[in-house]
Amino acid sequence: MPARTSGDQHNAARHSPGQAFLVRAAWRLTAAAALALASAAAWAGNMALAASTHMLPQPAVPPGPAPVAAHHQGGLYRISRDGRVAYLFGTIHVGSAAFYPLAPEVGRALRSASRLVVELDTRGNDAFARAVDKHGSYAPGDDVRNHLPPDTAAQLTEALHDQGISVASMRRFKPWLLANLLLSMALERDGYRRSIGVESVLLADAQSRGAPVAELESADYQLALFDTMNDVESERYLRETLRALRDGSALRRAHAVVAAWSSGDAQARDALLQDATRGGDAVADFTRRVLLGRRNPEMVAHIEQLMRQGSVTFIAVGLLHLLGANGLPQLLAQRGYLVEQVY
Numbered sequence: 385m386p387a388r389t390s391g392d393q394h395n396a397a398r399h400s401p402g403q404a405f406l407v408r409a410a411w412r413l414t415a416a417a418a419l420a421l422a423s424a425a426a427w428a429g430n431m432a433l434a435a436s437t438h439m440l441p442q443p444a445v446p447p448g449p450a451p452v453a454a455h456h457q458g459g460l461y462r463i464s465r466d467g468r469v470a471y472l473f474g475t476i477h478v479g480s481a482a483f484y485p486l487a488p489e490v491g492r493a494l495r496s497a498s499r500l501v502v503e504l505d506t507r508g509n510d511a512f513a514r515a516v517d518k519h520g521s522y523a524p525g526d527d528v529r530n531h532l533p534p535d536t537a538a539q540l541t542e543a544l545h546d547q548g549i550s551v552a553s554m555r556r557f558k559p560w561l562l563a564n565l566l567l568s569m570a571l572e573r574d575g576y577r578r579s580i581g582v583e584s585v586l587l588a589d590a591q592s593r594g595a596p597v598a599e600l601e602s603a604d605y606q607l608a609l610f611d612t613m614n615d616v617e618s619e620r621y622l623r624e625t626l627r628a629l630r631d632g633s634a635l636r637r638a639h640a641v642v643a644a645w646s647s648g649d650a651q652a653r654d655a656l657l658q659d660a661t662r663g664g665d666a667v668a669d670f671t672r673r674v675l676l677g678r679r680n681p682e683m684v685a686h687i688e689q690l691m692r693q694g695s696v697t698f699i700a701v702g703l704l705h706l707l708g709a710n711g712l713p714q715l716l717a718q719r720g721y722l723v724e725q726v727y
Contacts, residue, residue, distance in 0.1 A: 456487035456489065456727045457483065457486060457487055457490075457645055457646055457648060458474035458475055458476075458582075458645050458648065458703050458706075459473070459474040459648060459703065459706050459725070459727070460473050460474075460487070460489055460490060460493065460725070460726040460727050461473075461706070461713050461723055461724065461725055462493075462723075462724045463687075463713075463721050463722070463723055463724075464721065464722045464724075465720060465721045465722060468691045468692070468694060469691075469696045469697075470497075470687065470690070470696065470697040470698070470699055471493040471496075471497060471696075471697070471698045471699065471726075472687075472699050472701070472706065472712060472713065472716075473490060473493070473699065473700045474645070474701065474703035474705070474706040475581075475582035475583055475586075475645075475700050475701065475702060475703060476581070476582060476641060476642065476702065476703055477578075477581045477582070477583060477702065478571055478576035478577065478581045479576065479577055479579075479580035479581040479582060479584070479585065480575055480576055480577065480580065480642075481580065482646075483580070483582065483646070484580070484585065486582075486585070487727065489726050489727060493698055493726070494586070494589065494698050496696055497595075497695075497696045497697055497698035498595070498596070498695040498696055498697070499590075499595055499596040499597065499695060499697055499698070500587070500589075500590040500596070500597050500598075500697075500698050500700070501597070501598045501599070501600060501687075501690060501697055501698065501699040501700070502583050502586065502587065502597065502598075502599060502600070502699075502700050503599065503600050503601050503606075503700075503701055503702065504583075504600075504601055504603060504606060505587065505597055505598075505599050506583065506584065506587070507587060507591075511602065511603045511604065512603040514603075515602075515603040515604045515606070515607040515608075516561070516607065518604065518607070518608075519604070519607040519608050519610065519611035520557055520560075520561040520607055520610070521556045521557055521558065521561075522556050522557075522558065524556075526556065527555040527556070528540070528551075528554070528555055528556070528557060528558065528559060528562065529551070529555065531558075531559065531615045531618070531619065532559065532619055532622070536559075536619055536622060536623050536626075539626045540559075540562065540622065540626065543626055543629065544562075544566075547566070547569055558611070558618055559618040559619055560610045560611075560613055560621045560622065561610070562622060563621055563622040563625035563626070564625075566626070566629060567625055567628075567629065570629055570634060570635060571635075571638055574635055574638065576638070576642070582700065583700055586698075586700050598690065600683050600686050600687070600699070600701065601679075601683075609674050609675070609678070609679070612674065613670070617666055617670075620665075620666035621666045621670065624665055624666055625667070637659070640652075640655075640656065640659070641656060641703075644703070645703050648727060653703070653707055654707065654708075656703070657704060657707040657708050660672075660704060661676065671704075675704075676704060676705065676710060677710065679705070680705055680710050680711065680712060680715060681715060683701065683705065683712060684712060684715045684716055684719065687712070687716065688719065713725075
């Protein structure tokens with residue numbers, strides 16, 4: 385990797401406390417944000433939130449969950465080969481009180497596992513701050529408006545002002561990061577909370593039990609994926625997000641994500657994947673090529689490494705990663721694993 389310049393060596397601490405809070409608050413929702421805009425999705429936000437364990441069922445621990453006929457949140461799969469077992473659970477990265485408690489099968493699977501694996505452990509701040517500085521910020525002295533057409537810059541200014549935020553305070557952040565920030569704020573206003581997102585609840589449960597936690601990815605990796613956008617792609621991503629916020633389609637799609645996750649309905653989940661990835665707009669293209677097309681095979685490779693270690697593992701990933709021919713269950717089955725849908 386090229387050496388960083390003296391200007392680059394300033395880390396995220398050079399952003400004001402208000403800036404740092406807003407961006408951290410946004411990132412846990414980036415996936416939920418990206419997918420809500422594409423019509424479904426999930427990723428990234430607040431790195432220091434706790435949730436209470438009363439949101440998880442607390443039954444006795446049997447060997448594993450039995451298949452059930454009823455629909456439940458997300459989707460739960462049992463993955464096995466050569467005596468090694470993992471559970472794969474589909475999540476969304478925001479929450480509301482109505483989400484809990486999670487299905488009893490999820491609680492039983494959690495307690496049969498010796499560790500929790502999540503896309504990203506959001507309990508720390510330092511790695512996230514470094515990643516924002518490295519991938520989500522322009523060099524000192526630069527300004528996001530230098531990278532936007534006047535019309536898009538004006539729309540961004542209006543959207544930030546509507547939230548009581550000055551453009552000057554956000555000028556160093558890249559368009560895709562600002563898009564996710566604004567979308568996350570809209571989701572928060574609509575009642576979806578980072579603090580009780582599904583992963584936050586699972587992480588709090590693991591911490592209360594002293595269970596080890598591992599990551600499939602890192603903050604640096606996730607933000608680096610968004611930073612693969614050039615100026616044209618990043619501007620399109622922002623412009624489409626601003627339009628979806630204005631016309632209400634962003635929240636309508638977010639509601640569809642929550643409904644599909646909450647019901648576990650197979651048709652609703654299939655429709656979610658189609659809506660998130662079809663068409664030629666910037667968000668759908670990025671979801672199809674990068675958020676799913678690139679990440680899913682890499683996640684599978686990491687899951688295989690974890691399963692070779694022998695302990696029973698509970699793996700929580702965004703719901704879209706479970707869906708379709710390129711979903712994690714299908715890719716694991718192709719590699720010779722027995723994949724059983726618990727519900």
